[in-house]
Amino acid sequence: MHIQGDMIIGRQAVRGSAGALRAYNPATHAEMEPAFGTATEADLDRACRLAEQALDAYRAVPLEQRARFLETIAEQILAIGPVLIERASAESGLPTARLEGERMRTVNQLRLFAKVVRDGHFLEATLDSALPQRTPPRPDLRMRKIPLGAVAVFGASNFPLAFSVAGGDTASALAAGCPVVVKAHNAHLGTSELVGKAILAAAIECGMPEGVFSLLIGEGNQIGADLVSHPAIKAVGFTGSRSGGLALMRIANARKEPVPVYAEMSSINPFFLLPGALAANTQKLASGFVDSLTLGVGQFCTNPGLVIGLEGEAFNAFCVAAAEALQAKTAGTMLTAGIHKAYVDAVERRAGIEGVQLLARGGEQGAGCAAQAALYQCDAATFLANPALEEEIFGPASILVRCRDEAEMLAVAQHVEGQLTATIHATASDRALAGKLLPTLERKAGRILFNGFPTGVEVSHAMVHGGPFPATSDSRTTSVGATAIERFLRPVCYQDVPSELLPEELRDDNPLGLARVVDGELTITA
8 A cells, every 4th residue: 555645535535735744754853755735625525524424324334334344444454564554653753563552452442343333232222111001191212322423533643543543533433323534643644544545445345425434634723623613523532732622622612503522631640659559569669650651752641740659768769769760761752843842841841840859861862852751759738839730741751749648648639630540559558548549539530540550541341541621521431442432422212203213223123132221121122
């Protein structure tokens, strides 16, 4: 498969004519070929209108055929072969092994959603029988969930495969029965084209309606604003900065018909080290923490940017061990020049905050967009008094916060904003303090870990990758895991509808063999 500089609109590879963009190699500071044409207003409108027109045909596709479509996308992505990994590595600076793992995560989440579609539980088919003899009589009521409509998806910078063109937002929207229009991230233009053409090939092979998928390329913020503003778009999936997510939310809310924006935005992932765990595992905790912090050059939305412990010898020993481990980490290439500059500026600002001390820096900064890790420390009073210390630094930087006592640790837990994750390291001797922390952290985070590290996000049925604002724009949802499909569905109730007009999942004979709730009882029989 060769990269041509194309977008995908409906069933066609299209060369945009509004301008030209080139991808950029962050390791060498070199632009890459070919040039990519950018979308005109007419291109964007056509992609959105085709998606709108495809909705009813696509949502009527039998569940088995929809599931097979998702599996075929996975197969087509694998069929691209090493070309995909080579291009993604050149555009992102990420190593081959990391990207090979990310490709399998992308494939596996498509396969997971294929299973979700086949099971049909996401439809939540519910039947309440008519009770004509009751006073007052109850009508025949049946409910299922249907897709919201066309979904706009924004590719993320830090996961060129798993959170991009065929990432979790696209997979869950397609699984829900929603056509998708993707705005490619400008850092991954070649990677996006390769994956976009894989989805197109799968759509053609599986006989999907034209417009079920389109891929747009554009420069600046205007194309994103125009996409979210388009009346055909009924929901938005976004992973990125807080400022970017809030901007899209404002646009979506200002429309004549406001639409939901599911934005994953900002998290510093507090990491609580309780005394017993510190005393038992100082070196192991320090090395594990630094590995998690610097994984992917700190460009994970779940890297531990805030560590909280109680003052004392155990926490002092942890700080020394963490500093030594961090100093041994070499500088790594960041995803883009813009991300690198923002990281360098943020590290410098933090170093200038009164009451904050620089504890350690990683290996010397090399050529290109290489980032030197940074570790800071302060006391809890300084942290609580300075909102800037809660700001996410997107990169390998973290701050260690010393608490005088348990009350101050609990105050820090209560103080932090909404998070994707919160981690507690504890032994049996720490259970009382852990029990005090847990209710607060349940209100603060979408995922709570014990004795682990937050940077691994499993793609599964039980995973939650979401959380209260500003971690996400809607704390009721997740962008990873099977329940991500729920973002793009809404319930419809059918009252006294003739049986021949009912959808299959709500018919008395249950031809799809779905698990349903009938008169309040879970059943798979008619």
